Amino acid sequence: MTSPAYLDSPFLRACRRETVAHTPIWFMRQAGRYMPEYRAIKERATFLEMCRTPDLAVEVTLQPIRALGVDAAILFSDILITLAAMGVTVDFNPGPHIPDPIRTRAQVDALRTPKPEESVPFVLEALRRLRKELPAHIPLIGFCGAPWTLACYATEGGGGKEPVRMKRLCYEDPTTAALLLDKLTDMNAAYLVAQIEAGAQAVQIFDTWAQLLHVADYDRWALPYVERMIKKVREATAAHSPAPVIIYFARESGALLPHVAHATADVVSVDWRVPLDTARRVLGGAIALQGNLDPWALFAPWDELRRHADEVLVRAGNQPGHIFNLGHGILQETPVDNVRRLVEYVHERTAAR
Amino acid sequence: MTSPAYLDSPFLRACRRETVAHTPIWFMRQAGRYMPEYRAIKERATFLEMCRTPDLAVEVTLQPIRALGVDAAILFSDILITLAAMGVTVDFNPGPHIPDPIRTRAQVDALRTPKPEESVPFVLEALRRLRKELPAHIPLIGFCGAPWTLACYATEGGGGKEPVRMKRLCYEDPTTAALLLDKLTDMNAAYLVAQIEAGAQAVQIFDTWAQLLHVADYDRWALPYVERMIKKVREATAAHSPAPVIIYFARESGALLPHVAHATADVVSVDWRVPLDTARRVLGGAIALQGNLDPWALFAPWDELRRHADEVLVRAGNQPGHIFNLGHGILQETPVDNVRRLVEYVHERTAAR
Numbered sequence: 001m002t003s004p005a006y007l008d009s010p011f012l013r014a015c016r017r018e019t020v021a022h023t024p025i026w027f028m029r030q031a032g033r034y035m036p037e038y039r040a041i042k043e044r045a046t047f048l049e050m051c052r053t054p055d056l057a058v059e060v061t062l063q064p065i066r067a068l069g070v071d072a073a074i075l076f077s078d079i080l081i082t083l084a085a086m087g088v089t090v091d092f093n094p095g096p097h098i099p100d101p102i103r104t105r106a107q108v109d110a111l112r113t114p115k116p117e118e119s120v121p122f123v124l125e126a127l128r129r130l131r132k133e134l135p136a137h138i139p140l141i142g143f144c145g146a147p148w149t150l151a152c153y154a155t156e157g158g159g160g161k162e163p164v165r166m167k168r169l170c171y172e173d174p175t176t177a178a179l180l181l182d183k184l185t186d187m188n189a190a191y192l193v194a195q196i197e198a199g200a201q202a203v204q205i206f207d208t209w210a211q212l213l214h215v216a217d218y219d220r221w222a223l224p225y226v227e228r229m230i231k232k233v234r235e236a237t238a239a240h241s242p243a244p245v246i247i248y249f250a251r252e253s254g255a256l257l258p259h260v261a262h263a264t265a266d267v268v269s270v271d272w273r274v275p276l277d278t279a280r281r282v283l284g285g286a287i288a289l290q291g292n293l294d295p296w297a298l299f300a301p302w303d304e305l306r307r308h309a310d311e312v313l314v315r316a317g318n319q320p321g322h323i324f325n326l327g328h329g330i331l332q333e334t335p336v337d338n339v340r341r342l343v344e345y346v347h348e349r350t351a352a353r
Numbered sequence: 354m355t356s357p358a359y360l361d362s363p364f365l366r367a368c369r370r371e372t373v374a375h376t377p378i379w380f381m382r383q384a385g386r387y388m389p390e391y392r393a394i395k396e397r398a399t400f401l402e403m404c405r406t407p408d409l410a411v412e413v414t415l416q417p418i419r420a421l422g423v424d425a426a427i428l429f430s431d432i433l434i435t436l437a438a439m440g441v442t443v444d445f446n447p448g449p450h451i452p453d454p455i456r457t458r459a460q461v462d463a464l465r466t467p468k469p470e471e472s473v474p475f476v477l478e479a480l481r482r483l484r485k486e487l488p489a490h491i492p493l494i495g496f497c498g499a500p501w502t503l504a505c506y507a508t509e510g511g512g513g514k515e516p517v518r519m520k521r522l523c524y525e526d527p528t529t530a531a532l533l534l535d536k537l538t539d540m541n542a543a544y545l546v547a548q549i550e551a552g553a554q555a556v557q558i559f560d561t562w563a564q565l566l567h568v569a570d571y572d573r574w575a576l577p578y579v580e581r582m583i584k585k586v587r588e589a590t591a592a593h594s595p596a597p598v599i600i601y602f603a604r605e606s607g608a609l610l611p612h613v614a615h616a617t618a619d620v621v622s623v624d625w626r627v628p629l630d631t632a633r634r635v636l637g638g639a640i641a642l643q644g645n646l647d648p649w650a651l652f653a654p655w656d657e658l659r660r661h662a663d664e665v666l667v668r669a670g671n672q673p674g675h676i677f678n679l680g681h682g683i684l685q686e687t688p689v690d691n692v693r694r695l696v697e698y699v700h701e702r703t704a705a706r
Contacts, residue, residue: 164649164684167647167649167652168649168652171649171650171652171653171654171657171658172652172653172654211626213626214625214626214628214647214680215626215628216664217647252626254607254608254610255607255626255627255628255631256626257607272567273564273566273567273568273605273608273609274608275567275568275608278608294520294567294570296517296520296521296524297524299520299521299524299525300524300525301524301525304524311569327567331517
């Protein structure tokens with residue numbers, strides 16, 4: 001019996017720091033409003049309906065695979081899906097909105113940590129169908145939010161501004177803050193395991209709001225929970241061979257980077273502000289790097305965009321262990337043609353090496 | 354004739370990396386809504402009226418000197434005052450709003466660079482009066498926005514979200530972007546010189562939106578203009594002895610720090626996310642450091658706040674050239690008692706050394 005082609009794909013090989021035929025490329029939020037195919041579906045369903053209806057989630061996940069030629073598929077969903085499963089009301093209008101944010105010990109106590117199979121079956125169903133419908137050579141990525149980042153959303157309530165309530169909770173009531181983070185860790189570790197069992201070969205943990213923290217607070221309130229989550233996922237999926245890949249994305253600008261290595265992820269996804277050669281030097285050679293084009297470079301004329309892409313490739317260096325991506329999610333008005341052309345360019349330029 | 358006491362103040366001595374009797378402390382946005390005295394004035398005047406009425410600007414600048422015991426006064430004003438002077442309509446409701454943002458070459462061409470004495474006489478009048486009314490041992494700080502940051506506001510129009518238009522202008526029409534930055538540099542360099550002549554012993558350049566840029570873009574679109582601004586200010590104020598102090602605050606998280614040194618400021622004000630010992634190592638010993646308590650730590654119970662303050666002091670090290678401050682502006686709902694207590698604590702703890 002031969003193993004599935006996706007296990008030997010450039011994306012998974014690069015995550016394992018093996019040699020590749022070309023540098024793999026995908027985009028955070030590669031399914032989204034910048035694509036006409038996506039907007040056509042969005043017209044007849046809300047964002048949450050799209051997340052919760054396997055037919056729609058599968059279709060939208062496949063769109064960028066067909067249209068862009070990227071090297072990996074990432075499940076169409078949202079990190080707040082698990083918050084909703086824990087009993088928190090979550091709306092999108094269009095940004096996330098939590099009408100009754102978590103502020104008290106009683107609210108934290110009331111949070112449930114239900115089994116993913118029972119609370120988010122639609123996600124697992126979408127992953128199972130995606131693994132069947134995707135081309136055999138395309139790996140599938142699942143994801144969740146990091147405990148710190150989810151806690152920021154849960155306590156803030158949304159509104160688009162920088163969330164600030166979680167920091168206050170940490171300072172004023174550290175016991176409640178830790179309990180909230182514990183529950184989020186348990187729920188989301190189980191969620192990642194379920195995603196892997198349902199068909200994901202890699203999972204990415206999004207820590208968007210790590211950028212709010214200074215180093216000492218990151219070491220206390222963010223890092224240990226990510227570390228514990230990763231440990232749980234590795235233990236629960238120890239029978240898989242090759243082991244599922246774990247990617248950690250901490251949106252920040254360099255100060256936290258030496259600490260990010262301790263999260264023990266296989267791949268660190270780097271914010272666009274930290275040059276990849278700096279990241280390589282700080283993180284060492286045992287971690288693959290993902291990133292890190294400035295999402296705004298995709299709005300530039302091609303010559304300028306190519307210059308930015310070259311800068312990323314040169315700083316990544318001519319060595320295994322680089323997955324080309326953005327330094328943050330793709331933006332709404334991004335011109336699709338630039339995205340497609342960038343995928344081709346990265347493939348062609350790195351195949352020549 | 355003896356020189357004024359403020360020239361030998363802990364603040365200016367620390368900026369010059371001389372020994373001090375205690376570590377000086379002041380706060381970015383130390384005059385603001387968290388103070389009841391400020392809110393009393395705000396009830397009868399809009400923010401812009403306060404900036405443009407010397408009586409009110411002077412009064413509000415003096416409030417934190419009386420109430421908190423800080424070591425320096427900073428003019429009450431806003432970095433967008435010079436944009437308004439250049440012909441851009443600027444409102445505050447309460448965040449900055451620019452109804453007709455700069456997007457075209459014609460708009461940039463139409464921007465004026467009038468003499469500060471003619472276009473912002475109220476600022477210079479406030480500074481002259483402040484220098485007379487302030488206690489003789491309290492130095493006075495003026496300020497302006499960095500060209501990149503002002504360009505971000507001018508092109509975006511406001512709204513509270515991350516400004517993104519300026520990056521697009523840089524990529525799509527670099528000539529117009531550079532012309533806009535040139536004009537902002539000229540206008541604000543002249544503005545700083547006028548502030549120094551009117552009575553400021555130090556000036557701070559705020560580069561809040563440096564954090565949007567990756568290193569290569571910072572080196573092209575932000576740093577050269579700050580450098581040129583500082584050069585112009587130094588040349589125009591060469592007759593002053595001691596030389597006026599120039600402080601540069603780039604809100605960012607570490608990736609840009611090695612480049613920030615090239616701005617040639619006397620003092621670098623450090624974002625709360627970069628530990629001061631890291632900043633010291635990266636910037637070298639010839640630059641004084643200002644900062645960098647997390648503004649949210651001021652909401653913590655005293656023991657926790659003291660732990661954060663100790664962390665800043667320990668990382669600053671037992672050496673000259675540290676001005677205690679926040680890593681960003683003071684927040685609206687900050688408890689005044691914590692601010693006052695922190696000032697006392699920093700003074701007492703560092704006097705014992």
